[in-house]
Amino acid sequence: MSWNQQELTSSNHTNTSPNYNYIDYVQKPIEMYVFIDPLCAECWSLEPYIKKLSVEYGRFFTIRQIVSGQLSNLNVDVFEKPKKLKDIWERTAKRTGMSCDGDIWDENPIDYPYVPSLAIKAAELQGKKAGKMFVRKLQENLFINKENISEEKILLKCATEANLDIEEFERDLFSSSAKKALQCDLKLTREMEVDYIPTIVFFNQSVEEEGIKISGLYPYDIYELVLKEILQKTPIPSATPPLIDFLKQYEVVGTKEISVVYDWSLDKAEKEMKKLQFQQIVDRIPAKYGSFWKYIDTKKS
Structure with a gap:
């Protein structure tokens, strides 16, 4: 090296x-x-x-x-x-x-x-x-x-x-x-x-x-x-995991992080997370700029 x-x-x-x-x-x-x-x-x-x-x-x-x-x-x-x-x-x-x-x-x-x-x-x-x-x-x-x-x-x-x-x-x-x-x-x-x-x-x-x-x-x-x-080569990128799996792994993620990982616009990422919030899969964390989301682990509830 x-x-x-x-x-x-x-x-x-x-x-x-x-x-x-x-x-x-x-x-x-x-x-x-x-x-x-x-x-x-x-x-x-x-x-x-x-x-x-x-x-x-x-x-x-x-x-x-x-x-x-x-x-x-x-x-x-x-x-x-x-x-x-x-x-x-x-x-x-x-x-x-x-x-x-x-x-x-x-x-x-x-x-x-x-x-x-x-x-x-x-x-x-x-x-x-x-x-x-x-x-x-x-x-x-x-x-x-x-x-x-x-x-x-x-x-x-x-x-x-x-x-x-x-x-x-x-x-x-x-x-x-x-x-x-x-x-x-x-x-x-x-x-x-x-x-x-x-x-x-x-x-x-x-x-x-x-x-x-x-x-x-x-x-x-x-x-x-x-x-x-x-x-020194151009590998094929791995497929992105299902959104739920991604949230389980990282626990707290920002709308910006989701939009980057999934190649979504910020608006689309926000809409997808609001759907999960409605299903009580995530909680929204208030932030001064943008949004953050916390995965709800029902096993810990």
Whole structure:
């Protein structure tokens, strides 16, 4: 694997993996390093494209999530200006369709950005799948619910929603293991010269060629094109699952995510979800921009 990279950069372009089965234990040719910050609105807005890539081409790649961003002095000047962050969140939500309520920076600002990043590494000590689910719950509580995810009670809430072992998570939260893991992520961020969040770096593990780095937020077809280039072939995308199965898997999804994954307009996605709401299959989650939907698991009722 080469650390050299071709780079595709964008700061202004606008527009996770399936449940484990045998394919998750097979060596996949592509590794995707996804550099995120839990407080980054564009990282949140990347979610629809990650989901679609996973649905269509997940049999070819694994995702390695790297926590970076504010902690490595990226955009630190922005973070120190809550009003500026609020404006960025609001613009991003309007542009991408993934709601992020900037009012939190007036009402309930994040005091300790280091803590949620450390919490992600603590969650990952319970496995990659647990770590990814925990990040998603952090994002939902932050961007939709305006929760202060630097507070321990909110972190424990996220851990519960992600089905983590809570006692283990509490022990690991400020442990040396979590701190070392976070430092490793920050070191990797520097080594791979990542200077914008989100960034994805694609590597083909079976050939000795340089990776391709995409900095910023792009439309889906760009990620698909890069994946095909690094894979060195044009695979047939897998069929999308039935909508109910998709909702069961991810539990909470946005109208934007559904529209991207199923190639529907936002209006069509909204109408399909309203049908399911009428059938009491999903609950609607109020959001400042767009809509989010929670699958109702009747087995838990």
